[in-house]
Amino acid sequence: MKAAILYGPKDVRMEDVPMPEVGPGEILVQIKAALTCGTDAKVYLRGGHPRMIKPPAVFGHEFSGVIAIVGKGVSHFQKGMRVAAANSAPCNRCFYCKLGRQSLCENLLFINGAYAEYVKIPEPIVKQNLLEIPDGVSFKEAALVEPLACALHGVEESGIKLSDTAVINGAGPIGLLFLQLAKLKGARVIVTDKEAQRLAIAKECGADEVVDVSQTEDAVKAVRGLTDGGRGVDVAIEAVGSPEVWETTIAMARNGAVVNLFGGCASGTSIRLDTRLLHYSELTIKGVFHHTPDYVKKSLDLIARRALNSAALITQEMPLSQLPRALEMIVNHKGMKTAIIP
Numbered sequence: 001m002k003a004a005i006l007y008g009p010k011d012v013r014m015e016d017v018p019m020p021e022v023g024p025g026e027i028l029v030q031i032k033a034a035l036t037c038g039t040d041a042k043v044y045l046r047g048g049h050p051r052m053i054k055p056p057a058v059f060g061h062e063f064s065g066v067i068a069i070v071g072k073g074v075s076h077f078q079k080g081m082r083v084a085a086a087n088s089a090p091c092n093r094c095f096y097c098k099l100g101r102q103s104l105c106e107n108l109l110f111i112n113g114a115y116a117e118y119v120k121i122p123e124p125i126v127k128q129n130l131l132e133i134p135d136g137v138s139f140k141e142a143a144l145v146e147p148l149a150c151a152l153h154g155v156e157e158s159g160i161k162l163s164d165t166a167v168i169n170g171a172g173p174i175g176l177l178f179l180q181l182a183k184l185k186g187a188r189v190i191v192t193d194k195e196a197q198r199l200a201i202a203k204e205c206g207a208d209e210v211v212d213v214s215q216t217e218d219a220v221k222a223v224r225g226l227t228d229g230g231r232g233v234d235v236a237i238e239a240v241g242s243p244e245v246w247e248t249t250i251a252m253a254r255n256g257a258v259v260n261l262f263g264g265c266a267s268g269t270s271i272r273l274d275t276r277l278l279h280y281s282e283l284t285i286k287g288v289f290h291h292t293p294d295y296v297k298k299s300l301d302l303i304a305r306r307a308l309n310s311a312a313l314i315t316q317e318m319p320l321s322q323l324p325r326a327l328e329m330i331v332n333h334k335g336m337k338t339a340i341i342p
Helices: 038-046 123-128 145-158 173-184 196-204 219-224 243-251 275-281 293-304 320-331
Strands: 002-008 011-016 027-035 062-070 082-085 118-121 130-132 165-169 188-193 209-212 233-238 253-261 284-286 314-319 337-341
Touching: 002 320, 011 320, 027 082, 038 320, 062 118, 062 145, 082 145, 123 130, 130 293, 145 173, 145 233, 145 253, 145 293, 165 173, 165 243, 173 188, 173 196, 173 233, 188 196, 188 219, 196 209, 209 219, 219 243, 233 243, 243 253, 253 275, 314 320, 320 337
Parallel strands: 165 188, 165 233, 188 209, 233 253, 253 284, 314 337
Antiparallel strands: 002 011, 027 062, 027 118, 027 337, 062 082, 082 130
16 A cells, blocks of 8 residues: 655655554554644654654554454444544553543553555554544544544633633644634634734634734733733633743733643743742643543534534645645644645
């Protein structure tokens, strides 16, 4: 089969590789759509990922397709079925799984390999996070299941309530998912970014106010100026993955607010935090990582019910051979997600 192999930083090669062998409990899926994402762009720039990808390797993890081979012992799926899958599965046996914190599973099983013609789904993912695509949902839409599940986890942990004012810092795909989910919660939402094109899409997706941080000297002051009495937002969410933006996100929050530092920063980075502000303002500052099988199921349900503007998130299609170009577009903040069609 054709596959995109990552060899190192910005080194992606299209090659013919052996088809995956399917064992008991496993399934082989023919990829119909694989979406690019910010994590893949980081992997592309850094040449791998400490937990998930050690080159040379096929990568990509947001996908949907058609079942090509069903392994022995699999009873709930058949050849030809349209499916989408999350990129991991928890063990349900470790300390954190037993606490109900499956996203922190000590044995979290990851898969990558969506930038290819076929991908093998391991048994734990088949059992927990492989879902049939409902009628009327396209392959491109279904491939949003994994990032939407992450955003669902994040928005639920943020405690957004009806009539809250929230800020989403970052109008990339994850930021736009947070925006739409916060609107479904009944919040008034402010979105910030440095790209005018992305802010225009945010308005299209329901943002009540947008702030172009490239056009203001003080983003914190600009956002606070959009809140009652300038006191700050009820919920502040960082969806960029930058220590600097983590700091400004905290500064935008009112006393007693929830701050969700969702965007993952590079290992070894740190932020400055005024301890007096944290103590006397009674802020709740948290990080949220990944998803759980429950959020994966809810994600596909939201997509099937047309609760989100999926079209705004997937702005172009490209063949597998154009994957490096699609990843460079993410790096340069051009467009949103690209659907790679093998």
